Amino acid sequence: MTLLRLALLATAVLVASCYSIDEGAQQVSYSRGSRTSWRRALGYQPCEADLPNRWELRNGKLQDDQPRPLPDICAEIECPPLEELNTTGCGYGARKVNRTAWVSTMYDLRNRDVTSQQAFWSLFMYISGYNDKYIQIPMTAPVLSSVFLDPTTMKPENSACMSFYLGADYQTSPPSPLNPEVDTDKWEEVVVYYRAIGGSGVPSDEKWADEFDKLYTAVTAAGLSVDPERIMTAGYTRPGYGQQRWEALLLASRE
Secondary structure, eight states, X not given: OOHHHHHHHHHTOOOGGXXXXXXXTOOOOOOOOOOOOHHHHHSSOOOGGGSOOHXXXXXXXXXXXXXXXXXXXXXXXXXXXXXXXXXXXXXXXXXXXXXXXXXXXXXXXXXXXXXXXXXXXXXXXXXXTOBTTOOOOOOOSOEEEEEEEOTTTOOEEEEEEEEEEOOGGGSSSOOOBSSTTEEEEEEXXXXXXXXXXXXXXXXXXXXXXXXXXHHHHHHHHTTOOEEEEEEEEEEOSOTTSSSOOEEEEEEEOOO
C-alpha cells in the first residue's frame, strides 16, 4: 500500500457530507442520463481494468456506474473555464484551469462530518446574499475540497479548504464576504490530473483512496510529477439526484 493511499485512508477524503442540503438550496436537477461511451463519460481514455466486464454490462453497470459527462453538467450549471489536454497512457485525464476567482473557507478534518457541513453553509450563505453587496450569486460547479499534506511524511494536516467557483459575472470584482472565516481569492492558472467517479450514490472513503491510488499510478507511469502537498476532490452533482460525477484531483508540479 502506497504512502499516498495510507494518507488518503487516514484523511477519509470526501465532500459528500456537504451536500446534505434541503430541496431549495440547489435548484439544478440532474437527469439520469443516457448510455454513452466510457471515453466520453470519463473524459479520458480508460484502462481496461476501468471498464465493466460482460457480466457487469448485463447487470446495468454501463449506465449505472458511468459518471455523468462533464460537458453535459456544464451545459446546465456554470463551471470554470477548462481546457482538456492531450495525455499519454490511460486511466487519467488532464486539464488546464485558467486563472479564476473562488470563495473559500477552512474546516477541521478531525470533526469533518460536522465542520464540512458548516463550511458548505458558510459558502452557501455568501452566495445567497451574506456579502457586502447583499446580492445573490448563482450556484456553480464543482464544490472543491482541498486537503494539505506534509510532503515528507504524506500525513494530512488537520485543516482542509472548501471552495465554490465564482461565475463569470463575479470574476473581476466579487463581493466581499461578511463572514470573517470566508475569503475570496484569485487562483493562478494550473494543470490538474483527474479520475472521474460515477454511480448513483456517494463514493466511500475506500473508493476515494482507491481512485487516488490509481490516479497517482497512472500519472507517474506517464512520466508526470504532481504537487506532493495537496490532494483535492470535486463534486459536480447532488447525491441521490440522477447520474453522479465526482473527481479525484492531483495538481501538476510547478517545478
